[in-house]
Amino acid sequence: MLELAQRTLPVLGFLLGMTLVAELADRAGLFLALAHRLARIARGSVPMLWLGLVVVAAACTAFLSLDTTAVLLTPVVLALARRLRIDPRLFAYTCVVLANTGSLFLPVSNLTNLLAMSAHSLSTQDFLALMWAPGVVGVVLPAMLLAIMFRHTLRTAADPDVDADEPRGGPLLIIATLIVAGLAAAILAGADVTLAALLAAAALLLATAVLDPVLLRRLPVPWQMIIGVAALFVVVQLARDAFLDGLLATWSPASDLPGLLGLAGLGALTANLINNLPAYLALEGLTHSAPGLTAALLIGVNAGPLITPWASLATILWAGRCRAAGVPVRWAEFVARGAIIAIPTVAFGVAALILGS
Template identity: 30%
Template sequence: MFAAVRRRLDVREFVRKDPVLVAALVLAAISCAVVPPDAAYLAYVDLRTIGMLFSLMTVMAGLSRLGVFSAACRRLLAVARGPRRLCLALTLLAFFSSMLITNDVALVTFVPLALLALGALGSERLTCFTVVMMTIAANLGSMFTPVGNPQNLYLYSASHMSLIEFALLMLPYTLGALACLVAAVFVFGRASDVEMATCGPSAAASCERPSTVRIVVWAAVFLCALCSVARLLPFQATVAVAIAAGVIVDRGALAHVDYALLATFAAFFVFVGNMGRIEAVDTFIAGMVNGHELAVAVGASQVLSNVPAAILLSGFTADWSALIVGTNLGGLGTLIASMASLISYKQLALVLPRAKSRYVAMFTAWNAAFLAALLVLHMVLGG
């Protein structure tokens, strides 16, 4: 009896911890019942995307465990003076770092340090505002590069775009997002009721110097990953190098890879592959998506989050540009539009539990404003 109760609790905890993975597994299982497994399944999973995600997550886990990103943030906080300057520095840090270290790693690394530094101000409003800006910045800065977020890596691979084509496609939206972020922080990033104190000894203090050898090793693996993204090196080679580096330098980095995300990708690949083989379903979804890729991508992201939306819709359209722009802009909106946004919410809730409602309201309002502004930009660009 107790074993059965324990199993039910374990299942509930698993569902609560990763509902997107559970949904993906359920959908994949249902689709397998409709389309029995056969040799065609072997072509469903995009091994290149899975392999590249694994390699990049291993590198970021290794560098994070060395404290590289935390040290960089501490140096920045040590020189930031004034509420507005601190808010702007943190926002720009999330924006530009997410282009290379991904949006979720940027938020996992920098939001806790930001909360520590902002605590010296004693302004709940400014703290919520800054974390909201950092979250939006990470989600929008990451859209500029194929390695900035998981859906970009997948869509870049599937579309066979060149790096230059991808960058030029996203450049206007990236510059527009940057301008909106700077303007928002300049107008609202102040704390009129408090004076700027120090960043706090914990935030600005020096930390133990990380191993130079390990940093060089992970930097070399990251360079291999970038070469694979640019299709200059087989992704299999990068995966092998990442595994070797993890085994030799830091096995903990391999343990901190988000294997749930990899499993989510695989499950959605199976689901989409099977849906494409059901003629009625394929015709219906393709008809709904055709000519409305961006709007459907933005809307689907609000309820599915943009990574599953990208995988799902990619099976029913060849308009890669609209899908890339749509899933990136679709990361704005609801709290689950980009799963990385939940990282900021959870960390703020731990430090300021009474500010959760205020944060969600502010987050939703600012996300809606940024989404509206970038959709207007899309129309101006002739979308």
């Protein structure tokens, strides 16, 4: 249990810090300002606006985690879509898809990445060198498929006049932007991600308390999520010790294309059955500390959980934000679109892993 605590406590600390950073940045108006800036640049062009959203969603997922994209970016862009009289489903699906498939670039993009990083003593640079090619596939291929699915929406025109709802800037927005940018730079430089996230959260808390303390009211601290994740770590570890590792020892995947595809496919299937975080923990023993096998498993559990609603916590949170924004989530449609996107993304992501290594 001591080894488990040494692995999980930094992950939980990062979860706390990054959740506070994202929430405070949102309250400072960062995501709203980004959305309106995209609308002004697009000048009524739906394809330009959507491509801008793809870039923002991919960057948000990479540096601030998939949950930030699903929870905080989604309602802002849905409100913008309604304001511009654009079918909001294109924006909704872009957020949830890229929150999952785009979470391959950096350790902070997904909790599964942090667990892999700690298990194999990878630096941020090592992780990026290993995962950059699958990460590119995880953004480009889903975006292409979404463009085909929503081609009729992309042919429409939007109202370019968004000045009336232009959010006000201010010192707190500037400081929040600088802190988030500094956090991203620190992550790329290889800083301890947990320490960086907690320091950024502390800096934003202080700035908000001084400049606009009203924004601190009812600040959601994710204690329930942290306790739930911690309990999940313990349960899966007990299962591994009791029987799971012994059961999985009957198969030792090879580091060739069939072996990597098989491991990624198993990861995606398990994630869609039980959720991606326990899926990674349960199957981690199959990687045998080999970077290529670890990368294949991450491709499966990160880019694959787009078929069942419970496969990713980000998807569950996204659905709640969509309903709150008045955008119904039709799960039959979600399953069909998710399968069309997830299956080729996992397969081509594994191919990119081999070609990029």
